[in-house]
Amino acid sequence: MALLEQALQVGLQFALSPLGALCLILGITLTWLGCAPVTRWRLRHVPGPWPLPFLGHLPAITARDLVMYCNDVARQYGPVAQVWVAARPWIVVSDPAAARKISYRSLARPPTVASFSHALVGEPFAVDEESIFWNRGAAWKASRRAFEASILRPDRLAAHMPAVRRCTERFLARLAQYADGSTAVDMKGEYGVVALAVTGEVAYGVSFWPEDVEQDGNSGAPPSSSANAALMRACHECMACFEIPKATVYLPMQMLLPALRPLWLALAAVLPDAAQKRHMAARQAVADVSRRLMREWQQQNLLAGRASDSGAAADGGKSAPRTSGSGSGGGGGISSSSFLAAMLQDQQQQQGHGGKQQQQQQPRMSANGGSDRGSDSGTAGPGARVSGSGGADEAAATAASGSPPPRMSEIQVISQGLSFILAGYDTTGTTLALTTFLLAHNPAVQDKLRAELLANRSLLDTAEGLAQLPYLEAVLKESQRLHPAVGHYWRDATSDIQLPELGGLVIPKGSFVSISIYNMHRDPAQWKEPERFIPERFLPATAGALGPVDPAAYVPFGNGPRMCPGYKMATMGVKSVLSGLLLRYRVALHDKQVLPLRLKTALTMEPADGVWVTLQPL
Numbered sequence: 001m002a003l004l005e006q007a008l009q010v011g012l013q014f015a016l017s018p019l020g021a022l023c024l025i026l027g028i029t030l031t032w033l034g035c036a037p038v039t040r041w042r043l044r045h046v047p048g049p050w051p052l053p054f055l056g057h058l059p060a061i062t063a064r065d066l067v068m069y070c071n072d073v074a075r076q077y078g079p080v081a082q083v084w085v086a087a088r089p090w091i092v093v094s095d096p097a098a099a100r101k102i103s104y105r106s107l108a109r110p111p112t113v114a115s116f117s118h119a120l121v122g123e124p125f126a127v128d129e130e131s132i133f134w135n136r137g138a139a140w141k142a143s144r145r146a147f148e149a150s151i152l153r154p155d156r157l158a159a160h161m162p163a164v165r166r167c168t169e170r171f172l173a174r175l176a177q178y179a180d181g182s183t184a185v186d187m188k189g190e191y192g193v194v195a196l197a198v199t200g201e202v203a204y205g206v207s208f209w210p211e212d213v214e215q216d217g218n219s220g221a222p223p224s225s226s227a228n229a230a231l232m233r234a235c236h237e238c239m240a241c242f243e244i245p246k247a248t249v250y251l252p253m254q255m256l257l258p259a260l261r262p263l264w265l266a267l268a269a270v271l272p273d274a275a276q277k278r279h280m281a282a283r284q285a286v287a288d289v290s291r292r293l294m295r296e297w298q299q300q301n302l303l304a305g306r307a308s309d310s311g312a313a314a315d316g317g318k319s320a321p322r323t324s325g326s327g328s329g330g331g332g333g334i335s336s337s338s339f340l341a342a343m344l345q346d347q348q349q350q351q352g353h354g355g356k357q358q359q360q361q362q363p364r365m366s367a368n369g370g371s372d373r374g375s376d377s378g379t380a381g382p383g384a385r386v387s388g389s390g391g392a393d394e395a396a397a398t399a400a401s402g403s404p405p406p407r408m409s410e411i412q413v414i415s416q417g418l419s420f421i422l423a424g425y426d427t428t429g430t431t432l433a434l435t436t437f438l439l440a441h442n443p444a445v446q447d448k449l450r451a452e453l454l455a456n457r458s459l460l461d462t463a464e465g466l467a468q469l470p471y472l473e474a475v476l477k478e479s480q481r482l483h484p485a486v487g488h489y490w491r492d493a494t495s496d497i498q499l500p501e502l503g504g505l506v507i508p509k510g511s512f513v514s515i516s517i518y519n520m521h522r523d524p525a526q527w528k529e530p531e532r533f534i535p536e537r538f539l540p541a542t543a544g545a546l547g548p549v550d551p552a553a554y555v556p557f558g559n560g561p562r563m564c565p566g567y568k569m570a571t572m573g574v575k576s577v578l579s580g581l582l583l584r585y586r587v588a589l590h591d592k593q594v595l596p597l598r599l600k601t602a603l604t605m606e607p608a609d610g611v612w613v614t615l616q617p618l
């Protein structure tokens with residue numbers, strides 16, 4: 001008893017001392033930050049499991065997987081529910097009508113995600129910050145327009161087909177080494193190679209094949225041709241930084257104590273750790289190599305322009321900007337059809353219209369340039385439609401039209417080049433892997449698809465031809481329904497969102513909204529037999545009979561003005577590679593394949609144990 005009294009006395013003395021008071025204040029502050037009582041109060045009407053302080057539902061998410069856990073919560077708590085990813089609440093929306101409303105109302109992604117990547121990456125942050133993913137307002141319009149110009153307009157899309165075909169052929173040749181009908185091949189890894197080759201070449205117009213990169217690295221090749229080696233390595237590094245195990249220590253800090261974000265950012269800037277230094281170097285390399293390629297392109301273009309100006313001044317300046325030769329290698333390494341070249345041409349046209357003041361700044365690009373756009377500036381234009389992605393076929397492209405956006409700065413152009421790869425590579429590779437798994441697992445579907453391909457060989461070499469094969473289209477759509485490569489997309493609730501259709505629920509302003517593609521694609525209220533792979537659901541003859549009830553329940557590429565501008569490009573690439581594969585090989589699951597298929601949420605929702613198949617030559 002005397003001991004207890006003594007302990008209490010010492011405790012009281014400590015609490016009344018300056019150090020004790022400091023500890024007490026610190027303790028209360030930390031508990032306040034970890035429990036986020038204000039946020040909890042604001043979300044009190046949104047159902048969901050009770051979150052732990054600091055950790056939220058992280059233990060369950062880690063054990064179950066993020067997207068799967070959100071699916072469990074939606075089933076138990078309804079189509080609008082809260083899930084705490086550490087100390088940050090997500091409002092998980094799985095109702096198609098509410099998802100559509102939010103996708104059209106809010107044109108922004110949550111700023112907190114961008115700040116996450118700042119902690120992941122450090123400086124030069126602008127390479128990420130200026131990305132189409134995070135920018136808003138006029139800056140987003142400008143970058144969106146650049147994407148649409150290069151990969152949505154049918155003529156520009158068709159111009160990428162030769163690169164896609166080249167990569168497909170090289171990929172098939174590469175597979176030949178395994179094609180004995182018994183060797184186990186992990187198609188997840190193999191598709192990673194071809195997906196990077198396609199996106200890299202379309203984005204920059206230089207080769208992204210590992211063999212070329214090795215060759216360049218060893219041969220001491222001239223700077224312009226070895227740029228692809230540096231660029232490819234840097235892009236790989238940039239992607240690696242999104243893998244949680246390779247992330248900086250500031251990431252868990254941000255997740256556990258998001259309220260101290262300014263502190264983590266300041267610390268990350270002053271004391272970057274090893275992971276961050278690697279990622280900063282990768283960003284710097286992307287910026288440096290892109291800059292070099294851009295300068296070379298501009299110089300070549302300037303020279304070509306002078307040469308043809310002297311002979312063809314009568315043109316009156318109406319002709320399209322000069323482009324380098326087709327295929328990689330021409331014009332300082334950037335091919336004329338590449339995304340980067342399209343942005344540079346656009347810049348040049350605007351410069352041409354924007355007056356002498358800008359011309360004097362050549363070759364440097366300014367951030368606030370001319371507003372006039374050339375006739376071939378490549379925007380999808382007013383009234384342009386984005387279609388072909390099920391419920392997401394609204395006029396997303398029009399978001400980028402309207403008043404002319406400002407000219408992109410040099411760093412913005414660089415940032416979009418990297419974004420192109422980050423957005424296109426993993427998503428395309430994962431879609432290919434998951435579709436291959438489904439075809440290997442369903443041989444009857446594979447045979448039916450092969451029969452369609454054999455009967456239509458002449459259509460397989462063009463973008464329009466590939467779009468005319470109904471069963472190929474149906475297989476891909478059903479694969480993306482059952483196994484969407486992206487499990488959810490995000491929006492920032494820029495104002496309170498009233499949902500009278502869902503019992504008057506209100507999503508408060510400032511909420512992080514996660515729209516669950518996965519949940520909607522498997523909702524039994526929307527689809528008949530949602531767990532089964534039935535491509536016939538998407539055939540014109542059966543369309544609608546097996547779902548969805550609401551077209552907005554099918555959104556593999558997102559929805560609204562911010563939906564994926566790469567959906568046509570991705571569809572074309574996946575169809576080209578798949579059709580090439582199926583015409584050459586019969587694909588069967590190898591014993592190594594873990595069944596049932598396990599998925600894990602990383603950058604995409606990827607097969608956790610790979611996709612192991614054998615390839616039997618036909």
Ligand code: HEM
Pocket residue numbers: 103132133144147151199419420423424425427428431484485486488489490556557558559560561562563564565566567569570571
């Ligand atoms: C099968 C492959 C692909 C899938 C499943 C996919 C899926 C998605 C999804 C779900 C979004 C979010 C949309 C939203 O918030 O409403 C998105 C955004 C985006 N995707 Fe894709 N994508 C794929 C391929 C590509 C490719 C090849 C590119 C190439 C450029 C690309 C570029 C983008 C960009 C730039 C955005 C951001 C658009 C914006 O903020 O305005 N994607 N994608």
